Structure formats: structure tokens, C-alpha cells
Amino acid sequence: MNSHLNRWLAERTFEAIGAAPVRIVVGNDEFSPPGVVPRFSVWIRDRKTLFELFRDPEIGFGEAYSAGRVRVDGDFVEFLVTLYESMHEPRWFARLASKWMEFVQDNSPRRARENIHRHYDLGNDFYKLWLDAQLIYTCAYFPRPSMTLEDAQIAKMDHVCRKLQLSPGETVIEAGCGWGSFAIHMARHYGVHVTAYNISHEQILYARRRAREEGFADRVDFIEDDYRNITGHADVFVSIGMLEHVGPAHYREFGDIIHRAIGDEGRGLIHFIGRSYPLRFSRWIRKRVFPGAYAPTLRHVADVFEPHRYAILDVENLRLHYAKTVEHWLARFERSSAEVSAMYDPWFQRAWQLYLAGSIAGFRTSTLQLFQVAFAGQKCSTVPWTREHVYEKSACIPAMS
Amino acid sequence: MNSHLNRWLAERTFEAIGAAPVRIVVGNDEFSPPGVVPRFSVWIRDRKTLFELFRDPEIGFGEAYSAGRVRVDGDFVEFLVTLYESMHEPRWFARLASKWMEFVQDNSPRRARENIHRHYDLGNDFYKLWLDAQLIYTCAYFPRPSMTLEDAQIAKMDHVCRKLQLSPGETVIEAGCGWGSFAIHMARHYGVHVTAYNISHEQILYARRRAREEGFADRVDFIEDDYRNITGHADVFVSIGMLEHVGPAHYREFGDIIHRAIGDEGRGLIHFIGRSYPLRFSRWIRKRVFPGAYAPTLRHVADVFEPHRYAILDVENLRLHYAKTVEHWLARFERSSAEVSAMYDPWFQRAWQLYLAGSIAGFRTSTLQLFQVAFAGQKCSTVPWTREHVYEKSACIPAMS
Numbered sequence: 001m002n003s004h005l006n007r008w009l010a011e012r013t014f015e016a017i018g019a020a021p022v023r024i025v026v027g028n029d030e031f032s033p034p035g036v037v038p039r040f041s042v043w044i045r046d047r048k049t050l051f052e053l054f055r056d057p058e059i060g061f062g063e064a065y066s067a068g069r070v071r072v073d074g075d076f077v078e079f080l081v082t083l084y085e086s087m088h089e090p091r092w093f094a095r096l097a098s099k100w101m102e103f104v105q106d107n108s109p110r111r112a113r114e115n116i117h118r119h120y121d122l123g124n125d126f127y128k129l130w131l132d133a134q135l136i137y138t139c140a141y142f143p144r145p146s147m148t149l150e151d152a153q154i155a156k157m158d159h160v161c162r163k164l165q166l167s168p169g170e171t172v173i174e175a176g177c178g179w180g181s182f183a184i185h186m187a188r189h190y191g192v193h194v195t196a197y198n199i200s201h202e203q204i205l206y207a208r209r210r211a212r213e214e215g216f217a218d219r220v221d222f223i224e225d226d227y228r229n230i231t232g233h234a235d236v237f238v239s240i241g242m243l244e245h246v247g248p249a250h251y252r253e254f255g256d257i258i259h260r261a262i263g264d265e266g267r268g269l270i271h272f273i274g275r276s277y278p279l280r281f282s283r284w285i286r287k288r289v290f291p292g293a294y295a296p297t298l299r300h301v302a303d304v305f306e307p308h309r310y311a312i313l314d315v316e317n318l319r320l321h322y323a324k325t326v327e328h329w330l331a332r333f334e335r336s337s338a339e340v341s342a343m344y345d346p347w348f349q350r351a352w353q354l355y356l357a358g359s360i361a362g363f364r365t366s367t368l369q370l371f372q373v374a375f376a377g378q379k380c381s382t383v384p385w386t387r388e389h390v391y392e393k394s395a396c397i398p399a400m401s
Numbered sequence: 402m403n404s405h406l407n408r409w410l411a412e413r414t415f416e417a418i419g420a421a422p423v424r425i426v427v428g429n430d431e432f433s434p435p436g437v438v439p440r441f442s443v444w445i446r447d448r449k450t451l452f453e454l455f456r457d458p459e460i461g462f463g464e465a466y467s468a469g470r471v472r473v474d475g476d477f478v479e480f481l482v483t484l485y486e487s488m489h490e491p492r493w494f495a496r497l498a499s500k501w502m503e504f505v506q507d508n509s510p511r512r513a514r515e516n517i518h519r520h521y522d523l524g525n526d527f528y529k530l531w532l533d534a535q536l537i538y539t540c541a542y543f544p545r546p547s548m549t550l551e552d553a554q555i556a557k558m559d560h561v562c563r564k565l566q567l568s569p570g571e572t573v574i575e576a577g578c579g580w581g582s583f584a585i586h587m588a589r590h591y592g593v594h595v596t597a598y599n600i601s602h603e604q605i606l607y608a609r610r611r612a613r614e615e616g617f618a619d620r621v622d623f624i625e626d627d628y629r630n631i632t633g634h635a636d637v638f639v640s641i642g643m644l645e646h647v648g649p650a651h652y653r654e655f656g657d658i659i660h661r662a663i664g665d666e667g668r669g670l671i672h673f674i675g676r677s678y679p680l681r682f683s684r685w686i687r688k689r690v691f692p693g694a695y696a697p698t699l700r701h702v703a704d705v706f707e708p709h710r711y712a713i714l715d716v717e718n719l720r721l722h723y724a725k726t727v728e729h730w731l732a733r734f735e736r737s738s739a740e741v742s743a744m745y746d747p748w749f750q751r752a753w754q755l756y757l758a759g760s761i762a763g764f765r766t767s768t769l770q771l772f773q774v775a776f777a778g779q780k781c782s783t784v785p786w787t788r789e790h791v792y793e794k795s796a797c798i799p800a801m802s
Contacts, residue, residue, distance in 0.1 A: 143787060276712040276779075298713055302700035311677040311767050312699055315716035320786060366712050366779045378677075378767045385721060386544060391792040 003029050006047060009054040017057050020086040022079075026050055039082060041073040058094055062284030066351040076353075077330075080361035098280045105292040107247035109226045113199050115292040116245065120200035124179070129339055130332035135179040135206070138241035138271065139322040139370045149328040152321075157185040162390045163314060163374045164236055164269055165382055166190040171234040173197075173261050175227040176242025180207025180220070187219040195221045197230055230257050237261050237268035243301070244273050244293050251296070251303035259308040264377035267313075273322070274298065274371040282358075289355045295368065305375055313383060314374040322370040323363035330356040404430050407448060410455040418458050421487040423480075427451055440483060442474040459495055463685030467752040477754075478731075481762035499681045506693040508648035510627045514600050516693040517646065521601035525580070530740055531733035536580040536607070539642035539672065540723040540771045550729040553722075558586040563791045564715060564775045565637055565670055566783055567591035572635040574598075574662050576628040577643025581608025581621070588620040595621045596635065598628055631658050638662050638669035644702070645674050645694050652697070652704035660709040665778035668714075674723070675699065675772040683759075690756045696769065706776055714784060715775040723771040724764035731757040 010024045010031035019033035023041045032038040044050050049069040052060035064070040072079050090098065105115065120137075127135055132149045140152035141159045160182070166172070168191030177183050177196035180203070186192050198204050204224040211220045227242065237258050246254050262268060273295040280286075281293055298315065305312060333340070333356055340349045362368035376383050411425045411432035420434035424442045433439040445451050450470040453461035465471040473480050491499065506516065521538075528536055533550045541553035542560045561583070567573070569592030578584050578597035581604070587593050599605050605625040612621045628643065638659050647655050663669060674696040681687075682694055699716065706713060734741070734757055741750040763769035777784050 141787075143789065145786065277707045277710045297703065297707060299700050299703035299707060302698065306678045306698060306700060309678045309767075311718060311720070311770055312716060312772075313718045315713060316788065317712060317714045319712070320784060366710075366777075369712055371713075376767075383721060385546065386542075387717065387788070388544065388792050391789050 006050060007031055009050045013054045013057060016088070016091065017083070018086040018088040020083050022082070040079045043071040043073070045069040058090065058282050059284050059287065062282070062288060062351070062354055065354050066288070066347050068346065068350060077357045077360045080358050081364055084361050084365045084367055098283055101283050101286055102280060102294070105286060107245065107250055107292050109228060111292065112226060112245065116199050118291060119289065121202045124202055124206055126340070126343060129336040130329050134181040136181050137178055139318055140325040141318060141321055142324055145324065149325065152325070153181070157182050158189070159390065160238065160240065160269055160271065160372065161186060161190050163372070164238065164267065165384055165389070166192050166236065168192065170236060171195070172236040172238060173230060173232070173234040175230065175237070175239040176245070177207060177222065178241070179203050180210055180222060182240060183207070183220045183222070184211055184214060184216050187216045193219050195223060195232060195234065197223050197225055197227055199224065199226050227257060228253065230261055232261070233263070234261055235266055237266060240271040243270055244290070244295055247292060247294050248296060248300050248303070251300065252307060255304040255307055258304065262377065264379040265381070267374070267376040267380050267382055269372060269374045270304070271370070271372045272296070274301070274369045276366065276369055285355065288351055298371065301373065309378050310375040311378070312373060312375050314387065316372045318370040318372065319363045319366065319368060322368070323360050326356055326360045326363065330360065407451060408432055410451045414455045414458060417489070417492065418484070419487040419489040421484050423483070441480045444472040444474070446470040459491065459683050460685045460688065463683070463689060463752070463755055466755050467689070467748050469747065469751060478758045478761050481759050482765055485762050485766045485768055499684055502684050502687055503681065503695070506687060508646065508651055508693050510629060512693065513627060513646065517600050518602070519692060520690065522603045525603055525607055527741070527744060530737040531730050535582040537582050538579055540719055541726040542719060542722055543725055546725065550726065553726070554582070558583050559590070560791065561639065561641065561670055561672065561773065562587060562591050564773070565639065565668065566785055566790070567593050567637065569593065571637060572596070573637040573639060574631060574633070574635040576631065576638070576640040577646070578608060578623065579642070580604050581611055581623060583641060584608070584621045584623070585612055585615060585617050588617045596624065596633060597621060598624050598626055598631055600625065600627050628658060629654065631662055633662070634664070635662055636667055638667060641672040644671055645691070645696055648693060648695050649697060649701050649704070652701065653708060656705040656708055659705065663778065665780040666782070668775070668777040668781050668783055670773060670775045671705070672771070672773045673697070675702070675770040677767065677770055686756065689752055699772065702774065710779050711776040712779070713774060713776050715788065717773045719771040719773065720764045720767065720769060723769070724761050727757055727761045727764065731761065
């Protein structure tokens with residue numbers, strides 16, 4: 001009887017998520033979808049856990065995995081890739097629950113500060129364990145797949161600067177500046193003046209100290225404020241990895257802020273995790289990792305550009321580079337698992353491992369995209385003739401040599 | 402009294418189109434918008450013509466210019482650039498008339514054939530007067546601005562092939578193949594097999610003869626049929642300068658046809674005249690030059706890609722290259738004006754001169770864009786790692802050396 005109930009729960013779970021080539025093991029019972037040769041074993045501690053997976057797999061898997069009540073045999077990223085490839089569309093109640101969560105986790109200025117605080121203020125020491133030396137928490141660019149993460153982050157920063165064709169003396173506004181590496185990179189290598197905004201208190205303090213220590217305090221202003229409070233005029237607007245936290249309801253407002261900053265003469269670049277079709281982040285990711293986050297399609301993002309007639313000059317999709325970036329992060333994270341467990345707890349360590357592995361799977365399977373969108377106002381006179389200059393060898397940037 | 406009426410008409414016209422720095426001359430009267438220093442003189446033959454401009458400038462200017470009842474002093478392209486830059490949004494009745502025309506000029510298969518016949522079957526001899534030697538009637542790509550139109554068209558074809566990373570033995574479906582140059586280029590330089598569709602009878606006959614003469618008849622099939630009747634499977638889907646004739650009501654259907662052809666494993670590229678904000682072609686252009694044509698924003702075009710989860714890999718905006726391309730065409734066209742007038746009549750010659758000059762102004766002022774959008778299915782294994790290969794020097798293509 002127990003086995004029959006377990007089987008029923010396992011079958012319903014496969015119906016909900018799709019016929020993945022997976023063997024579910026609960027005690028002495030094993031189940032897999034009919035007609036499928038299982039490639040992975042998922043060990044489920046008890047019926048309660050199986051019931052959680054059945055009831056709400058989108059949240060249940062992450063919760064049970066984090067709690068150590070689910071284990072997976074074999075390569076965890078490959079397992080998640082397999083799961084993503086066989087996954088169904090979420091059902092109506094899952095979609096409704098997903099929408100509800102978006103409503104609750106709005107990105108009003110107050111809520112945005114809470115959302116960002118929860119993720120980015122986990123402590124610089126935590127991020128130092130597994131990010132690159134400059135603490136860059138966005139997709140890197142690997143001109144050669146074998147290069148180090150450190151070099152690939154430098155190459156990414158330079159890739160963006162080249163696309164923007166920055167000239168000495170120009171002014172740049174950066175929205176969402178992380179620990180400040182890119183602002184300092186632009187000031188150091190391109191001679192521009194940068195005003196950089198961020199609502200993460202820990203990051204701003206770190207960035208200011210670094211600018212002071214490296215002698216750029218007069219050329220980079222780090223401002224602890226919401227992007228909605230950006231003031232002043234600049235030649236260039238740039239934002240790397242912040243749009244995910246803006247939320248589609250605020251894209252028009254975001255476009256207005258860009259236009260207020262750079263007008264019709266300016267140009268800019270927005271770098272963000274996107275989608276090829278509309279899909280929210282899983283509820284588990286929004287509950288535990290990125291409250292209020294949303295990855296838009298290019299259609300959504302038109303709300304930023306069209307109202308002010310910004311012409312899109314260049315879109316590059318770097319999803320394979322984000323898969324590789326997160327592979328580096330995950331490898332470093334796993335090497336630091338003891339420190340992370342000690343710093344927080346094993347639950348946190350497993351939750352973040354799942355988040356990183358799931359991100360790799362998302363980028364590998366084309367479920368997630370990474371877009372860099374360069375744009376220019378109607379009266380911008382700095383529209384590149386071709387993109388050849390982006391691919392020229394450079395002497396000043398070590399990673400490109 | 403006559404002068405007063407002329408002034409009233411001229412003032413209302415400026416109110417409607419915007420305060421362009423232009424002097425209107427009718428007989429002995431001259432008018433320009435208040436507070437504006439005129440840079441161009443527009444000679445208007447009679448009050449009837451002035452009344453036409455006042456009543457419906459969007460159609461009236463083109464009609465009067467074609468009839469020789471309006472002349473412009475100075476550089477005609479510069480005049481149109483100035484006009485575009487000062488132009489207002491069209492008023493409600495103009496927008497309504499614009500929408501009505503779109504409704505009448507639908508792109509059903511029968512109407513599409515008529516629309517295409519009217520423009521593209523004007524006679525190969527006509528296009529030979531002012532296009533490049535290979536008769537390529539789409540935006541060229543000028544790695545160096547000074548290169549010839551002939552070389553820039555070769556460079557464009559190669560640019561697209563590089564983006565697509567074509568390999569020998571692959572199959573390509575081309576929708577809207579013009580006089581066949583690109584299909585033959587792909588077969589010759591990349592060893593692929595191409596099936597190319599076009600509903601222009603004259604163009605298909607020309608393309609078939611060329612393929613036969615150059616020994617590619619077994620590697621390129623030219624099919625005289627609507628893109629809606631594309632059958633068979635291929636690795637790659639490509640369409641250069643056809644989307645403008647599809648019409649936004651048919652984008653989903655167009656996406657379905659692409660998906661039928663290349664599935665989730667395939668990749669492709671669509672090259673089209675676009676917009677940075679929604680705007681129809683002027684009614685005059687649709688009345689006299691391109692019935693049924695529409696230039697979409699990237700938001701519109703999402704209807705092609707999103708339903709089948711095609712990921713956009715690369716968008717390049719080549720509007721400056723289209724301005725230069727049409728400059729070449731206009732210069733050749735003007736050198737052939739006597740032949741064109743003899744072949745058709747002076748009305749036709751002036752109408753086409755206006756269309757070409759207006760296109761240059763549109764691309765220069767960022768009113769028109771030219772997008773190349775490369776995309777790939779969710780299971781495509783030919784996603785380029787970077788875009789470096791697009792910018793490598795090539796030995797085989799003369800224009801790139």
C-alpha cells in the first residue's frame with residue numbers, strides 16, 4: 001500500500017514536470033516515467049518529501065534539495081539540463097502562483113532596497129569566496145574559452161567599452177555598479193568620468209574605498225541611491241546586470257530616466273539576462289535567491305527604447321559565455337563549500353549550489369539568454385560605422401592581447 | 402487678396418508639417434515659418450499646387466514633385482533631411498488615412514503578387530541602369546566607406562554568410578531572392594544547396610538563366626512561388642529584404658513557415674528595413690512605390706521569433722550603410738535620367754528620384770533603420786562562440802581582402 005501511494009505520487013509528479021529520464025528512489029521503491037531509460041537517480045528521503053514534490057515541484061524541489069532531503073547521483077548540472085529539456089509548461093495554478101508572487105514582490109523603491117539587500121548584502125567575504133578577484137557578479141566574455149575568469153571579466157568590461165566607443169573626457173552614468181569594477185575600468189582605460197549608482201550599501205562602501213585606494217576618487221562618483229533618482233546629464237548610459245531587478249512594470253520609467261540622462265544625442269548599453277519567450281523565474285528562485293527579479297524578452301525591453309525613439313544598434317547574445325562564467329563560479333563555490341557552510345549553514349550552501357547549477361543549465365539549454373543591447377538617440381553622432389573595432393587586438397588590455 | 406490666400410495656405414502647411422527652414426515661393430510671393438532662417442527654396446508652380454500641399458502634404462508633395470509642379474533649390478537630399486528633422490507627427494486624419502491604406506493594401510497571396518509585380522517587374526533593363534552589376538536591390542555593407550557598390554554588395558553577401566557560419570553540404574532556404582545573386586553566392590563560396598523563392602516572374606527567369614550559365618543549376622533551385630508555399634526542410638533560413646513586404650499581420654505565419662522549414666535545430670537570418678518606433682511608410686510611398694510595404698520595429702518582429710522560441714543571437718543595425726548604398730543608386734539613377742525618362746516618362750523619373758532621395762534622408766536621420774537579425778532554435782548546435790569570425794580577413798572574397 002505504501003509503495004502504491006509512492007508510485008501514484010511519483011507518476012503524478014512526472015506528469016506535472018514532464019517525462020525526464022530520471023529514476024526516483026524512495027526507500028526500497030524506484031520509479032521512472034514509462035518508456036524512458038533513466039540516466040539519473042534522485043534519492044528522496046521520505047514520503048513527506050515526495051508529497052512536497054508532487055504538490056508543488058517548482059518550489060518543492062528547491063526546498064527539499066536545500067534541506068538535504070533530496071540527493072542526485074551523477075553530474076548535477078547535467079541532471080538539471082536533462083530536467084529542463086523534458087520539462088512541460090507550468091500548469092495554470094503554477095502560472096497563477098507565479099504571477100501572484102510577481103505582484104507581491106513588486107519593485108517599488110522601498111521593496112527594491114529590501115530585495116537587493118537580501119541578495120547583494122550577504123557580505124563581501126562571501127562573494128570573495130567564489131567570484132573573480134575584482135568581484136564582478138555578471139556574465140564574463142571569453143574571447144578564448146580557455147582563458148581565466150579574471151581575464152574574461154576584464155575582456156567583458158573592455159568589450160562593452162569598445163561597443164560604446166568611449167572617448168577621454170566623456171561622461172558616463174552607470175546604473176547598478178556592483179562593487180565598482182566597471183566604473184573604475186572605464187575611468188582608468190578610457191579616461192571618462194563616471195557617476196555610478198547602486199542601492200547595495202555594502203557594495204557602495206567597497207567601491208568607494210577601492211576608487212580612493214587606486215586614485216580614481218576624482219573621476220568616479222559612487223552614489224548610494226535608486227536608479228530612479230539619477231540626476232545630471234551624461235554622454236553615455238550603461239547598465240550591466242541591473243535590468244533583471246527593474247521589473248517590466250518599470251521599463252517605461254527606466255527609459256524616461258535614460259532619456260533624462262543622455263537625451264537624443266546620447267548612446268548607451270544595457271546588459272541583462274533575458275529570454276527568447278516570456279517566462280518568469282521559478283518561484284523558488286524568486287523566493288530564496290532573487291526576490292522581484294525578471295528576465296525580459298527583447299519585446300519587453302522595447303518599452304525602454306521605443307518611447308524615446310532610441311535606435312537599437314547592436315544586440316549580442318552571450319548565453320554560452322554566461323554558462324561558462326557560472327561554471328567557474330560553481331567550481332570555486334564548491335571548493336569553498338566548507339567555508340560557506342561555516343559562514344551560513346549547510347542549507348544555504350546547498351540552496352546556492354542549486355541556484356548556480358540551475359543557472360548553468362538554463363544558459364546551456366537556451367532557457368536563459370544574456371543580451372547586450374547597444375542603442376543611440378536620434379541625434380547621436382557617435383554611431384559606429386561597423387563593429388570591426390570591437391574585434392581589433394588591443395595592447396592596453398592584457399586579456400585581449 | 403491672392404497673396405493673402407497664398408500666405409494662409411503656406412502657414413497652415415507649415416503648421417501641419419513643422420517649421421522647416423524652408424522658403425516657399427509662389428509667383429512673386431515668398432513665405433517661411435516665423436523665426437526660422439530658410440536654407441532651401443521650394444518653387445511652387447501655382448495656387449492649385451499650394452492647395453494640394455496644404456490639403457494633404459503626405460501625398461501632395463510627392464505628387465506635385467513628380468508632376469514637376471514643385472522644384473527645390475540646392476541639394477535635394479539635404480532638403481529632405483531638413484524636412485524630416487523638423488517634421489511633426491502626422492495628425493489624426495493623416496494617421497487614419499494611413500491605416501486605411503494598410504487595410505486596402507493587404508498582403509494576401511493574390512495582392513502580394515500584384516504588389517510585387519508593380520515594383521519588381523518594372524523590367525530588368527530599368528534596374529540595370531542604376532543597381533550594381535549583380536542587380537542587388539538591398540542594403541550593401543561597406544567595410545571601408547570608399548569601396549565600390551559592387552564590392553560592398555559582395556561584402557554584404559559574405560557578411561551574412563559569415564554570420565550564418567554556412568558549411569559545405571548544408572541546405573538553405575531563401576525567401577525573396579531577388580535576381581538570385583545571394584543564392585548563387587552561397588552555393589559558389591560556401592558549397593551549400595539553396596532553394597530560393599520569389600514571386601517576381603521577371604526576377605526568377607533572370608536568376609534561373611544566371612544559375613544555368615554559371616554552372617549552379619544543380620545547386621540552386623529558383624522557385625516562382627509565395628513564401629507561404631515554402632516546403633521541405635533545411636538547415637538554414639535566410640531572407641534579405643523581403644520582410645518589408647510581408648506585413649505585420651502575417652509575422653506569426655511567417656514564423657510558422659520558418660519553423661516548418663528549419664525546426665528547433667535550425668538557424669537563420671532576416672535582413673529588413675525597420676524602425677526604432679512604430680511608423681508606417683508615407684502614403685505617397687505606398688501609393689506610388691511600395692504598395693503594402695511596412696518597416697517593423699524589433700518589437701513587431703518578435704511575432705516571428707517568440708512563438709517558436711527562436712533565440713535572437715545577433716542584431717546589427719546598418720542604417721548608415723543603407724544611406725550610402727542608396728547614395729550610389731541615386732547617383733547612377735541621376736546619370737541615367739534621360740534613359741529612364743525615355744523608358745517611362747519624366748513623371749516616373751522624378752517620382753523615383755524622390756523615392757531614392759527620401760530613402761537616403763530616412764536612413765541618415767535615423768527615421769529608417771536596417772536590421773540584420775540572426776537567430777537559432779532551442780536545439781541548434783551551431784551557435785557561434787563569439788562574432789570574431791565575422792571580422793576575420795578572407796582570401797576568397799575579393800571585396801574583403
